[in-house]
Amino acid sequence: MSGKVAQRMHINLASPFILEMWAIIFLVxxxxxxxxxxxxxxxxENILGISVTVVGFAFAMQYLGDNLFRSPSGWVMERIGYRWTMTGALLLILVAVGLIIYAKDAVWLSVACLILGIGTSPLWPCTMTGITELAGSTESGSSGAAMGAVEMASLAGTGIGPIVVNFLMDHGGQSYHSMFLVLMGCAAAVAAVALLLPSRIGTHAPHAIVRGGGEGPAAVRGRGNPLESLKRTFHQVRTTLKVSRLLFPALFLQAFAIGLMTPVVTLFARSELHVTPNQFSLLLIAGGGITVLALIPAGKLVDRIGTTVxxxxxFLLAAGSLAFFSQVRWLPLAFVAVALVGISYALILPAWNAFLAKQVPKGERGTVWGLFLTLQGSGMVAGPVISGKLWDSVGHSTPFLASAFVMVLLFGLHLLIVHRTKRKL
Incomplete structure (x- = not known):
């Protein structure tokens, strides 16, 4: 191993793979x-006259496609590489948006949403696997800063997209058809960026990235009978995935805590805080903006200090700030509570993903990441369902108190996982 490679302590955030995935995540x-x-x-609802129930079903189809195909897409990525897995999937986003333009009934719109979900399903398994590969070939083995960078791209894209679209429609006089065409252009651009991705990332050097058609071990492994290959994969996952069983409920709860808040935060702001739309936008900026700005610095500190702290x-700050937010009825205090929630998530997101990366075995990383992300995604489905029932049946503050309680559970589970891991070493 060369001296230059040996001196690389952390993942280079300006490396081609990180920059390409940053652009892809942002655009998606x-x-x-x-x-x-x-x-x-x-x-x-307003243009096609479709009921809200059907709208919800169509959105559920998008989630279903995304979540169910995460593990299979990770498995496919292990066989054919990052470039063609991502390019093929992202072209489905282009198909989905094109279908939305011409769809006039609930069935075809639901199909389009399902295709959209399938198209986005490899995004996080490929991203997490690539970062884990790069981290494994650095001296520190840490991935916090890189995890923070991709989380920042995700939050920025999710927030900026609706703002830009609403601005163009409200002030630019653009029609729905025009906006769908703009998004088709974005989908085409993201598929083009995916063509720049490497086929594979070397396992021994931080920049040993195969950009040609070279065949690594995974390529050879993917040949032959696909069913036999799949059986070998499941056997390898069972034999190499040596993690605490407590990790699996923790994966579910981490997303479940977010899912509890997602459907009711707007309702809470309007019914309990009585905010105007502009004030609500400022609240979102106070929370989300702080999270985005703090992600990379927090990630770099995670690389230096570790994930445990x-x-x-x-988890404790999130629990306290969510409980505080649930009781606030004065707007200035609401800004304080939201800012604290933003800070807590800036601490949690890069550290949590780096913590998971340490649990992923070297064999079948894509498949294992797909499994982890599927478990997390199931929490995002259950959260809104429980949240709505708590809102209607118990009280408007209850979903946030429940989310705070889940954060306390996560704190306890994390302590137990770390303790058991140290005891085994």
Whole structure:
């Protein structure tokens, strides 16, 4: 091993793979945020006259496609590489947006949402696997800063997309058809960026990235009977995935805590805080903006200090700030509470992903990341369902108190996982 490679302590955030994935994540989340937040709910209900129930079903199809195909897409990526897995999937986003333009009924719009979900499904398995590969070939083995960078791209795309679309429609006089064409252009651009991705990332050097058609071990492994290859994969995952069983409920709860808040935060702001739309936008900026700005610095500190301190502080701070927010009825205090929630998530997100990266075995990283992300995604489905029932049946503050309680559970689970891991070493 060369001296230059040996001296590399952390992942280079300016490396081609990180920059390419940053651009892909931003554009994909820009398109998804624009469609799911700003365009489709109003377009389907007001323009096409589709009921809110059907709109919800169509959105559920998007989630279903995304979540169910994460593990298979990770498995496919292990066989054919990053470039063609991502390019093929991202072209489906282009197909989905094109279908939305011409769809006039609930069935075809639901099909389009399902295709959109399938198209986005490899995004996070490929990203997490690539970062884990790069981290494994550095001296520190840390991935916090890189995880923070990609989370920042995700949050920025999700937030900027609806803002840009609403601005163009409100002030630029653009039609829905025009905006869908703009998003088709974004989808084409993101597929083009995916063509720049490497086929594979070397396992022994931080920049040993195969950009040609060279065949690594995974390529050889992918030959032959696909069913036999799949059986070998499941056997390898079972034999190499040596993690605490407590990690699996923790994966579910981490997303479940977010899912509890997602559907009711707007309702809470309007019914309990009585904010105007502009004030609500400022609240979102206070929370989301702080999270985005703090992600990379927090990630770099995670690489230096480790994940344990950040997760312990982050979970407890999130629990306290969410409980505080649930009781606030004065707007200035609401800004303080939201800012604290933003800080807590800036601590949690890069540390949590770096913590998971340490649990992923070297064999079948894509498949294991797909499994982890599927478990997390199931929490995002259950959260809104439980949240709505708590809101209607118990009280408006209850979903936030429940989310705070889940954060306390995560704090305890994390302590137990770390303790058991140290005891085994």
């Amino acid at each position: 989340e820009f398109v998804k945020g624009s469609l799911l937040v700003a365009l489709l709910p109003v377009y389907m 950040f997760l312990n502080i982050g």
